[in-house]
Amino acid sequence: MNLVVPTPSPSSSLATPNGTTRPQVRIVIVGHVDHGKSTLVGRLLHETGSLPDGKLEMLKEVSARRGMPFEWSFLLDALQTERDQGITIDTTQISFRTHSRDVVLIDAPGHAEFLRNMITGASQADAAVLIIDALEGVRDQTRRHGYLLHLLGIKQVAVVVNKMDRVEFSEARFTEINDEISAHLIELGVTPTAVIPISARDGDGVAERTQNIAWYKGPTVVEALDALTPARPLDELPLRLPVQAIYKFDDRRIVAGRIESGQLKAGDEIVIMPAGKIAKIKTVEGWPVTPVSGPQSAGRSVGITLDRELFIERGDVIAHTDAAPRDTRRIQARIFWLHHQPLSVGANILVRLGTRETRANVVAIEKAVDPGELASVAAKSIARNHVGEITIALLHPVAADPYLDNPRTGRLVIEVDGRIAGGGLVMKIEGGQRGTVDIVPVESALRPEDRAARYRHNGAVLWFTGLPGAGKSTLAVALERRLFNRGGSPILLDGDTLRAGLNGDLGFSPKDRSENIRRLAEVATHLARNGHIAIVAAVSPSLEDRAAARRIADTLFREIYVATPAEICESRDPKGHYAKARAGTLKGFTGIGNDYQPPAASELTIDTATRPVAEAIDEIELMLAKSGVLIEDLVDLAANI
Amino acid sequence: MTTPGMDHLDALEAQSIYILREAFARLKKLALLWSLGKDSNVMIWLARKAFFGRVPFPAMHVDTGKKFPEMYAFRDQYSKEWDLDLILEYCPGIESVDPTLPPAARSAARKTEGLKLALAKHGFDGLIAGIRRDEEATRAKERVFSPRGLEGGWDVRDQPPEFWDQFNASPPPGSHLRIHPILHWTEADIWAYTKRENIPIIPLYLSQNGKRYRSLGDADITNPVQSSASNIDEILIELDGTKVPERAGRALDHETEDAFERLRVAGYL
Numbered sequence: 001m002n003l004v005v006p007t008p009s010p011s012s013s014l015a016t017p018n019g020t021t022r023p024q025v026r027i028v029i030v031g032h033v034d035h036g037k038s039t040l041v042g043r044l045l046h047e048t049g050s051l052p053d054g055k056l057e058m059l060k061e062v063s064a065r066r067g068m069p070f071e072w073s074f075l076l077d078a079l080q081t082e083r084d085q086g087i088t089i090d091t092t093q094i095s096f097r098t099h100s101r102d103v104v105l106i107d108a109p110g111h112a113e114f115l116r117n118m119i120t121g122a123s124q125a126d127a128a129v130l131i132i133d134a135l136e137g138v139r140d141q142t143r144r145h146g147y148l149l150h151l152l153g154i155k156q157v158a159v160v161v162n163k164m165d166r167v168e169f170s171e172a173r174f175t176e177i178n179d180e181i182s183a184h185l186i187e188l189g190v191t192p193t194a195v196i197p198i199s200a201r202d203g204d205g206v207a208e209r210t211q212n213i214a215w216y217k218g219p220t221v222v223e224a225l226d227a228l229t230p231a232r233p234l235d236e237l238p239l240r241l242p243v244q245a246i247y248k249f250d251d252r253r254i255v256a257g258r259i260e261s262g263q264l265k266a267g268d269e270i271v272i273m274p275a276g277k278i279a280k281i282k283t284v285e286g287w288p289v290t291p292v293s294g295p296q297s298a299g300r301s302v303g304i305t306l307d308r309e310l311f312i313e314r315g316d317v318i319a320h321t322d323a324a325p326r327d328t329r330r331i332q333a334r335i336f337w338l339h340h341q342p343l344s345v346g347a348n349i350l351v352r353l354g355t356r357e358t359r360a361n362v363v364a365i366e367k368a369v370d371p372g373e374l375a376s377v378a379a380k381s382i383a384r385n386h387v388g389e390i391t392i393a394l395l396h397p398v399a400a401d402p403y404l405d406n407p408r409t410g411r412l413v414i415e416v417d418g419r420i421a422g423g424g425l426v427m428k429i430e431g432g433q434r435g436t437v438d439i440v441p442v443e444s445a446l447r448p449e450d451r452a453a454r455y456r457h458n459g460a461v462l463w464f465t466g467l468p469g470a471g472k473s474t475l476a477v478a479l480e481r482r483l484f485n486r487g488g489s490p491i492l493l494d495g496d497t498l499r500a501g502l503n504g505d506l507g508f509s510p511k512d513r514s515e516n517i518r519r520l521a522e523v524a525t526h527l528a529r530n531g532h533i534a535i536v537a538a539v540s541p542s543l544e545d546r547a548a549a550r551r552i553a554d555t556l557f558r559e560i561y562v563a564t565p566a567e568i569c570e571s572r573d574p575k576g577h578y579a580k581a582r583a584g585t586l587k588g589f590t591g592i593g594n595d596y597q598p599p600a601a602s603e604l605t606i607d608t609a610t611r612p613v614a615e616a617i618d619e620i621e622l623m624l625a626k627s628g629v630l631i632e633d634l635v636d637l638a639a640n641i
Numbered sequence: 642m643t644t645p646g647m648d649h650l651d652a653l654e655a656q657s658i659y660i661l662r663e664a665f666a667r668l669k670k671l672a673l674l675w676s677l678g679k680d681s682n683v684m685i686w687l688a689r690k691a692f693f694g695r696v697p698f699p700a701m702h703v704d705t706g707k708k709f710p711e712m713y714a715f716r717d718q719y720s721k722e723w724d725l726d727l728i729l730e731y732c733p734g735i736e737s738v739d740p741t742l743p744p745a746a747r748s749a750a751r752k753t754e755g756l757k758l759a760l761a762k763h764g765f766d767g768l769i770a771g772i773r774r775d776e777e778a779t780r781a782k783e784r785v786f787s788p789r790g791l792e793g794g795w796d797v798r799d800q801p802p803e804f805w806d807q808f809n810a811s812p813p814p815g816s817h818l819r820i821h822p823i824l825h826w827t828e829a830d831i832w833a834y835t836k837r838e839n840i841p842i843i844p845l846y847l848s849q850n851g852k853r854y855r856s857l858g859d860a861d862i863t864n865p866v867q868s869s870a871s872n873i874d875e876i877l878i879e880l881d882g883t884k885v886p887e888r889a890g891r892a893l894d895h896e897t898e899d900a901f902e903r904l905r906v907a908g909y910l
Contacts, residue, residue, distance in 0.1 A: 244659070244662045244663065244666055245662060245665065245666045247692065247693065249692065249693060249694075249695050249697065252693075254693060256662055256691075257662075258655060258658075258659045285693055286690075286693075287689060287690050287693045287694045288694065290693070297646060297647070299647055299651075299652060299655055300647065300651070300655050301654075301655040301656075301658035301659050301662070301691070303693060314666055338802050352807050355666075411805055413804070413805060413807040415809075415811075418809070418811030418813070419801040419809055419811075420801050420802050420803065420804075420807060420809055423802075423804060423805065423807075
């Protein structure tokens with residue numbers, strides 16, 4: 001709902017008449033549809049003196065004229081209608097004042113919209129009010145909303161038990177509901193700040209502890225709102241200045257951007273992330289007056305010059321040296337998805353974080369939630385209007401903060417085909433390189449770009465998995481030839497061949513098999529990092545082992561599932577293994593049992609029973625072109641397939 | 642986003658500068674549509690702030706040939722004074738537009754045709770336009786970065802999501818983006834900012850003989866409103882009390898209910 005209730009001073013202003021700043025808290029009211037949300041909001045606006053003069057009298061008069069009893073919820077309807085007619089379209093909130101707080105109410109029309117609004121809203125709610133009908137008690141929707149608060153990370157929740165008049169203000173009934181909802185919330189990791197018996201219609205418990213609820217000793221709704229802890233103002237957070245551009249219109253070299261949080265001034269020592277280069281702010285430039293003196297704080301679009309010439313580009317983040325953001329290539333995010341095509345593991349996406357953009361790969365989907373049901377669904381992909389938690393591997397390092405530390409630099413959007421397809425909050429940043437710190441790897445003298453320019457491809461790990469006899473080696477060899485012929489540098493790593501040497505110490509126990517896969521993945525990744533295309537052909541039956549390989553190779557990994565049906569594999573039996581296994585002379589053989597776990601989301605699936613080798617190789621080549629491995633426009637080729 | 646030391650106008654200004662800089666960073670060939678009115682003058686002012694005194698892309702006036710003489714005088718004076726890279730393009734004759742539109746809308750549709758021709762001639766991938774959400778109901782649905790089809794058309798139902806100041810800035814080949822840096826401003830904001838920054842205005846906005854123009858278009862389809870406001874302070878007081886919409890004097894808004902939307906779908910501002 002987009003409306004603003006006129007208050008004595010504009011809602012965007014936080015200053016009181018005596019010049020002090022009032023803390024602002026943003027709240028959301030959730031609960032079952034009929035449990036009295038609008039009534040409570042109407043009542044709160046009245047009790048806090050936030051209604052325009054004469055509005056209440058006018059509505060009461062209209063109700064009387066129409067011969068219907070006045071309802072507090074009419075207030076919201078009336079304000080909504082005013083909004084529809086006109087003026088305050090870009091405000092998305094209702095504001096009112098308690099004794100010591102400016103309260104901004106974020107309203108929520110429906111489930112899906114609600115969730116999206118909550119996550120995309122100007123900033124997230126600091127607190128929530130969960131409303132329960134005293135007669136009906138805790139309903140399914142009440143529980144789902146509790147779960148939603150948990151999902152959104154809202155820690156401050158006040159519970160109001162409404163319509164107490166309908167249970168004769170029974171303390172016993174109140175206690176019963178209090179116990180049930182408190183237990184539910186605590187289980188979700190949320191401790192209610194208050195549980196309040198009220199009658200929104202009559203006003204009991206909203207601003208006053210009336211005689212009806214004389215047995216209740218806790219805070220009223222207004223007092224509970226007054227006690228909420230507001231979010232820290234942006235200018236009190238550490239400095240974050242994402243660089244929009246570098247301008248050289250004259251002899252000045254101006255670094256331009258908007259301060260997302262914190263403050264800066266000339267003379268400050270700063271660090272440019274993610275590269276970590278240090279400099280000092282020489283001047284803060286302006287127009288028509290320049291330089292600008294005094295500190296500049298969050299919200300300002302500024303331009304600064306530095307005391308030295310450093311390589312700096314759009315997407316970098318300027319911070320103070322003692323409070324810099326992390327640099328990372330791996331982020332865990334809670335996202336909502338808006339694109340008609342579901343987001344799947346392995347998806348190639350473009351991530352925008354501040355002014356930085358980088359290609360990225362979805363490495364894992366930890367959770368997927370349908371907000372209509374508010375229940376986790378199978379976590380293979382995230383459908384349109386669903387939310388979830390994912391891990392993203394980024395092609396280039398970015399400077400970022402967890403959302404809880406900084407709401408401005410802790411959020412990102414995801415683009416697909418040049419359109420924004422989703423957004424999310426950074427929950428966790430995984431820093432640095434894997435491995436132990438006291439090993440110092442020696443870097444190659446050649447840069448990956450040098451090799452890419454020669455081979456016309458980037459490094460990659462192509463992982464062929466499938467049953468013995470499925471055709472992995474046949475495809476791998478054919479692909480190796482194809483890539484070589486186009487001037488590339490493919491290197492074949494056949495599982496059986498490596499078992500003869502590097503992995504000669506390993507057997508076929510699950511543990512040894514995992515180790516076999518790990519070594520294959522490490523070698524392949526090393527080759528790929530150096531610009532080669534490592535082609536791995538290995539049965540690799542375990543989902544978990546292949547997931548580990550993907551983690552090692554990260555964005556370089558492309559899985560090709562050779563899905564030839566088992567009976568055809570057995571009929572081929574190129575190495576005679578099926579026959580031996582059937583005869584009982586080959587132990588630990590994958591193929592005749594059901595110990596092969598097919599991939600759920602490979603980059604490509606090929607059935608060699610129905611596809612000629614050349615055609616299959618075309619298809620692989622196309623996938624490599626589309627996913628950014630091959631450098632060359634293969635679109636025409638695709639059209640001819 | 643406001644923090645201590647920033648007022649409402651500071652916040653609007655900072656947001657507009659951010660948008661202008663994003664457009665300049667992400668698009669290859671930009672132009673700013675200069676209608677000579679109060680909104681586009683504020684926009685030029687904001688661009689000069691964003692780029693430290695210099696507007697680094699052309700300002701284009703798509704001329705219907707029917708503006709007020711005061712508007713042409715203003716253009717000639719300030720394009721020089723502000724050192725603008727001015728592009729003048731002319732609209733084709735009235736016979737080139739959809740004859741089923743009402744008369745004033747036909748007149749405005751000439752401007753759309755003029756725009757299309759200018760786009761085809763210069764190959765801009767981004768046009769910066771000074772529309773505001775509060776002006777007119779269909780503009781309320783606009784995005785800050787708004788993709789246009791090959792014909793300049795606007796598909797209201799298929800707009801990509803836009804949030805957190807992340808903009809869709811990749812127009813498909815052959816199409817272009819409209820960028821709206823003052824979409825979030827109101828008429829009163831424009832005047833308050835014009836006053837604070839001392840931005841020059843065309844005198845037609847101020848009352849003469851009990852009338853003034855609230856919005857300036859072609860001379861033959863724009864009417865003045867009753868007003869005694871002879872300076873910006875008085876305009877602000879007047880706006881505070883009025884219930885009459887800003888474009889009340891623009892005939893094309895009132896001919897048929899969907900005339901404006903039809904124009905916008907076809908590529909009008």
